[in-house]
Amino acid sequence: MPALLLLHGGGPGVDAASNWASVRAGFDGEFRCLAPDLLGFGTQIAGTGGLKGPRAWALARARQVLDLLDRHGLDRVHLVGNSAAGGAAALALLSVAPDRVDRAVVMGGAGTGGLPATVPFYDNPTRRSMRATLGRLVADEGVQEGLLDELAELRLKQAVRPGAEAAFRSMFADVVGGPPPVDPAKITNPVLALHGECDRVQPVEVSERLAESLPHGRLHVVAGAGHWIHVDRPDEFTKLVGEFLSA
Template identity: 80%
Template sequence: MPTLVLLHGGGPGVDAATNWAGVRSRFAADFPCLAPDLLGFGSRIAGTAGLRGPHAWAIARARQVLDLLDHHGLDRVHLVGNSAAGGAAALALLAVAPHRVERAVVMGGAGTGPPPTAVPFYDKPTRASMRATLGRLVADESGHEELLAELTELRLKHALRPAAEGAFRAMFADTAGGPPPVDLAKITTPVLALHGERDRVQPVAVSERLAEALPDGHLHVVAGAGHWIHVDRPDEFTKLVGEFLSA
């Protein structure tokens, strides 16, 4: 059974452990799992100077994952990539090293939608704005009050670490002359695009276009879920991912 590499999302203060806490143990029953902190987050904030713009970051993270696979002696893996960090890194990896990936699942548009009009949290770095930023990621905040309160404290601490803001702003910076976007038409790996029906970060149309552009793309819209499908619908999420990766 190929190892499953879980690539977390790109919200302020995120890390792999908190992103996948609710579902990693479910996957571990069927797949060996790796869940690294991606460049610019968690334990990997340092050493990212010079990276600017979403495409440069996606490629750098793809190379980070390739180094991780080499370190563990893994020839081929499955990927699950969350949103504009993990999802974009997954697509970049499929473009630069398709022979290393068996199948991939991406979530919330995988960074292929329009960039944010404002920088989440960092334009007003307070506890209240962190809570509001996290609240937008679920469909119904009232069902996750305890989790959102816990994550607000954890991610506020991480987001205010030295260099975290600079790295985050560089990820979404406008840049000219950088690497071009991934050519989706050249990705032949089977990819499942998951999108929450009630996503308040990116509209479902973003994943519709993504699935249509991929030669072997598949779309599943999860009813009642927001941007955090794995939080809003963990049972359905793990079932959909498991079935696709095992097909």
């Protein structure tokens, strides 16, 4: 059974289990799934104080993934990378260790759309602010109201853990120098870029540019989905990912 590494997104208070809950069961019969908490989130907050800026975080997470693969004895895996944390880590891994990856799917622009204008949630760390932050990730908040309310409670608790805010702010810090940016033109693995038609976090054009710059890139815009494609369209998401990775 091929191995599939699910790399979660980068919103405040996220963890792997809650990020992939809507689609994990849809992959389990076809792939051996691994879904780690990425550095700076969930169980991986401690010991990340030396990192600053999105490129440094993406590279550190790529190394984290390589360590994970080695521990599990996995020579090659498929990747699914969500947004500015998992997507950026996936691109970094494809850049530094392409021989360890077969195919990859990245979502929501994979962090290539630039830094956010403001850091979400932490300037006003309340349940209401968390709920509003999560609401922007789906196409229709009314349809996902129950899930959003549940996740707001969970992610609020995780977002205020010791060290979480400092780590989060450093992920999006605008720094001079540091690791060079990933050059998509040098990534030779097949990559599918998925983007929700109704994404309110990043415009579709971000993934269009990314797919065009990848030598073996392909873009698929998911009709009616927001930034959280896997939540808004879980069945379509698992079908698209499964067909691409099995091609």
